[in-house]
Structures are given as structure tokens and as C-alpha cells.
Amino acid sequence: MQDIGFKQKLRTRVIRDRAGLHEKDRASAGRAIRETLLTLPELEMASSIAAYVSIDTEPDTRALIFGLWKRGAYVLLPRLLPDNDLDWATYEGPDSLAPGRHGLPEPTSPGRGPGAVKAADVVIVPALAIDRTGMRLGRGGGSYDRVLDRVGPGILTVGLVYDGELVEEVPAEPHDRRVRAAITPSEGLIRFD
Numbered sequence: 001m002q003d004i005g006f007k008q009k010l011r012t013r014v015i016r017d018r019a020g021l022h023e024k025d026r027a028s029a030g031r032a033i034r035e036t037l038l039t040l041p042e043l044e045m046a047s048s049i050a051a052y053v054s055i056d057t058e059p060d061t062r063a064l065i066f067g068l069w070k071r072g073a074y075v076l077l078p079r080l081l082p083d084n085d086l087d088w089a090t091y092e093g094p095d096s097l098a099p100g101r102h103g104l105p106e107p108t109s110p111g112r113g114p115g116a117v118k119a120a121d122v123v124i125v126p127a128l129a130i131d132r133t134g135m136r137l138g139r140g141g142g143s144y145d146r147v148l149d150r151v152g153p154g155i156l157t158v159g160l161v162y163d164g165e166l167v168e169e170v171p172a173e174p175h176d177r178r179v180r181a182a183i184t185p186s187e188g189l190i191r192f193d
Ligand SMILES: Nc1nc2c(c(=O)[nH]1)N(C=O)[C@@H](CNc1ccc(C(=O)N[C@@H](CCC(=O)O)C(=O)O)cc1)CN2
Pocket: 052, 053, 054, 055, 058, 078, 079, 080, 086, 102, 104, 126, 127, 138, 139, 141, 142, 143, 144
């Protein structure tokens, strides 16, 4: 119970700190993260990649998604379902997104079901904070805990955070799932196992 309060405090702190960032910080963080990802061997070899379209103050992922698609990868993007689970559909270019629930930019192509993420070779995950064991704090819908549960053991799951969001400890509840790596703009890729 104490952990739930701590989780909410950490979430509020990160969201407040992110609100102080400027558009250029978001863009430059996105650029650094994209550079790291586009040159990562696992990404270069991946034929199918699950990603997400950045919103608000998240590090920008649009150029990353476009870059992956341009080089011929099959990019899966989430669609938020009523129970906060995620459906997956393919990115078909910048004009193939439209606002869904909460105004999230979502793919307009047909949904392939929550299980479709199992076909991804790499899964790129949003996060507010990640600790050095890979424990991750999200928005609180539990969407990605379900996603990470479905993904096989050999698949790279990577959370994208700003510098300073790689923290000492993210409090964990039993349903929480770890990512195998994180990327920060300054440190690049950090693997946890
Ligand atoms: N870019 C991005 N896409 C994502 C996620 C994410 O964290 N980032 N998600 C990660 O799981 C899922 C969407 N989850 C979301 C859940 C709530 C809100 C949201 O803004 N909700 C309220 C504010 C808070 C609230 O009332 O609870 C709102 O509409 O204002 C947005 C996304 C899937 N897609």
C-alpha cells in the first residue's frame, strides 16, 4: 500500500518535471534516442517492431517511427482498448494516424488484436521512470504490464526515458513487469540483464 503512494508521488514528480521541458528538449531527446535505436544491431535486424507515437512531453518518437518504416520495417502501433489493454495495427506512413481515446494518435489500419505484439522482434515502451533492475513506471493503466507479459523471453523490450528518469528504485507491485533495457539521451542503451 505504501508503495502505491510512492508510485503516485514519483509519477506526479516526473510529469511535473517534464512539464518544464521545452519543445526543443523533447525534440533533441527524441533525436538522441532515435540515433541510438536506429544503429542498434537488434533494430537493424528486426523485421517487425512494436513502437508508440509520443504525446505531450514524451521524448519525440515520430521521426523514429518514420525512419523505421522508411527502411522497410513492419511497425506495429498500439490502440487503447476500453479496458486499457492494447490492440496493435501497422503504421502505413504519417497520414495513417488519427486521434483515438484521450486524443492519442493511433493507426487507422485494421487492428490485429492484443496478441499481435508477440510477432515483434523488438518492443519499444513508454515510461515515466525506470530503475537499474528494469522496473518501469508507466501512466497507471497497466497497459504495458500486459504487453510485457505477452512478449517472449528473447525479445528486446526497451523503455525510453529522459536523463534523470533512470532512478534508484521504482516501487513494484506484483503485476509490474520489467523492461530488458532503457535508453536515455545521454547514456544511450542500458541493458539490465
Ligand atoms: N505515447 C503514448 N502512447 C501510449 C501510452 C503512453 O504512455 N504513451 N500508453 C501507455 O500505457 C497507452 C495509452 N495510455 C494512456 C492512458 C491515459 C492517458 C491520459 O492522458 N489520460 C487522462 C489523464 C489522466 C487520467 O485522467 O487518468 C487524459 O485523457 O487526460 C493517455 C494514455 C498506449 N499508448
